[in-house]
Amino acid sequence: MLPLVAKKYADDAGYCNFQRQLLHTSLAKILGSLKPGMTTPEVVRCPDGHFRRAIYGLGPYIADYPEQSLLTCTVQGWCPK
Numbered sequence: 001m002l003p004l005v006a007k008k009y010a011d012d013a014g015y016c017n018f019q020r021q022l023l024h025t026s027l028a029k030i031l032g033s034l035k036p037g038m039t040t041p042e043v044v045r046c047p048d049g050h051f052r053r054a055i056y057g058l059g060p061y062i063a064d065y066p067e068q069s070l071l072t073c074t075v076q077g078w079c080p081k
Helices: 013-039 065-071
Strands: 042-045 051-054
Touching: none
Parallel strands: none
Antiparallel strands: 042 051
8 A cells, every 4th residue: 555645745856756656666665575586496396297397386366357356355346344
């Protein structure tokens, strides 16, 4: 959640830059523990029985509204607040 600010600063270029930096820094800190798995190969056994080096990735997930409601455990059509 971004910090609350008076409406007069909402369009300020400096504050917008601060918000952007805060978001990216927060995500980097939260997801930092996943970085080794996405950069260092790990030897895993695949279903076919062979061993292979794997690098895991984190990507976007696209879902329609009913699926989003199911994933977030909310009722369709209701405000989650």
